[in-house]
Amino acid sequence: MKTKKKLFGKDTMTSEERLQAVVNLQVPDRVPSCPFIYYFAATYAGITVHELWSEPAKYRAAIEKCFSELGPWDIYYPVNTRYPEVYTLIMPMRAKWPGIHLPPDSLLQLVEDEIMTASDYAWISDLARRWPRWAYLPLFLELISRSWDNVGDGWRTYAYVLPRIMVHIFGWWREFAAFGNQGVTTLYGFLHEAPFDCFSLARGLIPFVRDCRERPEEVFGAAGDLIDSYYFVTRFLTSLMGIPRVYIALHRSSNDFLSPKMFAELAFPSLKKLVDKLVAGGISPVLHCDGNWDLNLEKLRELPAGNCVVQFDGPTDIFRAKEVIGDRMCIMGDVPAHMLCLGSTSEVDEYCHRLIEEVGRGGGFIMGAGCEIPANASPANVKVMLDSVVKYGYYT
Numbered sequence: 242m243k244t245k246k247k248l249f250g251k252d253t254m255t256s257e258e259r260l261q262a263v264v265n266l267q268v269p270d271r272v273p274s275c276p277f278i279y280y281f282a283a284t285y286a287g288i289t290v291h292e293l294w295s296e297p298a299k300y301r302a303a304i305e306k307c308f309s310e311l312g313p314w315d316i317y318y319p320v321n322t323r324y325p326e327v328y329t330l331i332m333p334m335r336a337k338w339p340g341i342h343l344p345p346d347s348l349l350q351l352v353e354d355e356i357m358t359a360s361d362y363a364w365i366s367d368l369a370r371r372w373p374r375w376a377y378l379p380l381f382l383e384l385i386s387r388s389w390d391n392v393g394d395g396w397r398t399y400a401y402v403l404p405r406i407m408v409h410i411f412g413w414w415r416e417f418a419a420f421g422n423q424g425v426t427t428l429y430g431f432l433h434e435a436p437f438d439c440f441s442l443a444r445g446l447i448p449f450v451r452d453c454r455e456r457p458e459e460v461f462g463a464a465g466d467l468i469d470s471y472y473f474v475t476r477f478l479t480s481l482m483g484i485p486r487v488y489i490a491l492h493r494s495s496n497d498f499l500s501p502k503m504f505a506e507l508a509f510p511s512l513k514k515l516v517d518k519l520v521a522g523g524i525s526p527v528l529h530c531d532g533n534w535d536l537n538l539e540k541l542r543e544l545p546a547g548n549c550v551v552q553f554d555g556p557t558d559i560f561r562a563k564e565v566i567g568d569r570m571c572i573m574g575d576v577p578a579h580m581l582c583l584g585s586t587s588e589v590d591e592y593c594h595r596l597i598e599e600v601g602r603g604g605g606f607i608m609g610a611g612c613e614i615p616a617n618a619s620p621a622n623v624k625v626m627l628d629s630v631v632k633y634g635y636y637t
Contacts, residue, residue, distance in 0.1 A: 246424030248313050249631055256315040257426040260607075263571045264486075264525050266547045268604035272597050272634030274627050275316035275428055275573065275609045280348060280616035281623070282307050290347060291340025297323060297412055301419075308423075311624045316607070317420045317427045323412055324405045326389050331432055331490065333357070333384040333443040348616065356387040357443035359452060362459035369466035376470040377433075384443055414482060429527050430484030431475055434492065435515065436464035437508040441493035449493075457507055464511035472518045479524055486525045486550075489515070495532025497556070504537050513543060520545040527573075531612065533557055538565040546570075554612030563600045572600055573607040576626050581610060581618040589622045593629035601634065608634070 245255055253270040254262065262269040283293040286303035293300050300321050308314065322328040325338050335352040337343050343350065369376040386398040393401060417427045434442065440460060441449045452460050475487045493499075494508045516526050526549050533556035534541075541551065542565070551566070552573040553559050559575040566572070575596070580589055593608065600606045608630050614623060 246422075248315065248424045251631075251635060255426070256424055260316055260426050260428075263605050263607055264548065264550055266568070266571065266605040268636050271636060272601045272630045273315035273607050274630045275318055275607050276314055276623070276627065277318045277320065277610055277613045278304065278307055279320050279613060281614045281618050283346075284616050285311075285620060289339065289345040290349075291345035294321065294323075294338075295340060301416065307623075311620060312627050313423070313425065314627055315425060315630075317417070317425050318609075319413060319416065319427060319429075323409050326385055326392060326402055327405055327409050329385045329388050330381050330406070331434060333381065333388070333434065333439055335388045353445050355445045355448055356384055357440065359444075359448070359456065362440075362452075362456065362463040365463040366459075366466045369463075369470060373469045374473040376467060377474045380467070410478070410481070417482065417484065427484050429486040429488040430479040430482030432488035432490065433471065433475070434490045435494070435508075436467045436471065436511050438491055438493045440464065441498070446493075446498075453503060453507055461507055461510065465514060468511060468514045468518060471515055472522065475519065475524060476522055485523055486527055487519060488527045488529060490529045490531075492531045494537070495530065495534050495556075496536045497532040501536045501540070505540055509540055516544050516549065520548045525549065527552065530554070530557065535561065538562055541566050542569050544570065550607065552609065552612075559596070560599055563602070567600070567603075567605060571605045571607065573609050575611045576609070577611045578615045578618075581622045581626070582615050584622060586621050586625045589625045590629065593626055594633050597629065597633045604636070
């Protein structure tokens with residue numbers, strides 16, 4: 242998506258040029274902003290969460306209200322799905338949805354359940370050998386079928402889900418184009434869970450921990466076998482969307498779940514294989530690193546330099562991360578959720594100033610929240626965070 246309009250009078254770059262510069266560890270005209278806004282948009286616009294996910298027009302109006310009244314921001318962070326079943330492509334777990342299983346103003350709840358069995362590792366590896374480019378699709382359609390009783394199985398799954406995926410893709414394309422017309426670029430054109438983390442979510446935490454102890458070769462092998470298919474689907478969809486970046490969720494690879502040794506031996510090899518392949522194909526990965534990554538930072542240095550974004554969500558020491566990987570990866574974040582909800586505007590302003598001065602030193606930094614802006618964040622604090630890149634973020 243082309244973005245030619247400049248957001249502020251002092252800007253000398255477009256938002257896309259600014260994003261590309263920081264990804265490549267170059268110094269842009271100023272620090273870009275990228276707020277992860279979803280539930281907060283419902284709160285701020287006065288609609289329910291059920292309306293937010295089920296009515297695309299209300300979602301767009303809620304995000305636009307945030308953008309026009311609290312923004313603008315440089316980079317759109319797309320997370321909305323029009324159908325619950327499509328969400329399972331990203332988070333392969335059973336879920337309770339607002340307005341379906343929960344009251345309409347609840348937050349979505351993921352259910353720690355087994356929708357994948359230990360015997361599936363062999364099936365996944367065999368699937369990847371038989372369909373090296375397309376294994377991703379039957380794997381996730383099978384996980385959707387197991388997660389949703391209304392979908393059916395076999396050809397019924399394809400008939401039910403594929404049209405919804407197409408509608409979702411078209412809706413995203415329209416959203417990205419609309420933001421582009423306002424001078425805003427988009428963070429990524431496709432998103433998925435890394436294979437290792439996908440297994441952890443689909444197996445359930447306790448069974449997966451046992452798998453890592455009892456059948457590590459099967460876990461390691463199946464994750465590596467899926468990489469060609471992950472790459473092929475990613476290349477196709479990012480090309481279709483016109484955005485050469487992909488979001489890779491790493492929800493279960495942090496030190497909260499894995500020892501550094503287990504991360505290095507089981508999780509990292511398939512991640513590195515995927516990232517290397519994507520970068521070689523001209524696609525920049527955006528790594529969403531939930532949890533504490535302090536003991537994994539040195540390992541991340543092995544990923545290609547000047548091509549990746551890493552987003553932290555609070556527990557990781559972002560200032561230490563700047564020292565360890567700041568010369569290798571663009572860092573995104575990390576205004577804490579508690580500060581956005583409970584802090585004063587002066588506290589948020591001071592923290593954002595520090596982020597810009599320290600993590601933004603020499604480029605390679607994107608201002609954002611620690612993961613998602615909370616549903617109950619103070620609008621005044623959100624505005625201070627977004628304003629900080631204009632107040633403090635110009636490099637010249």
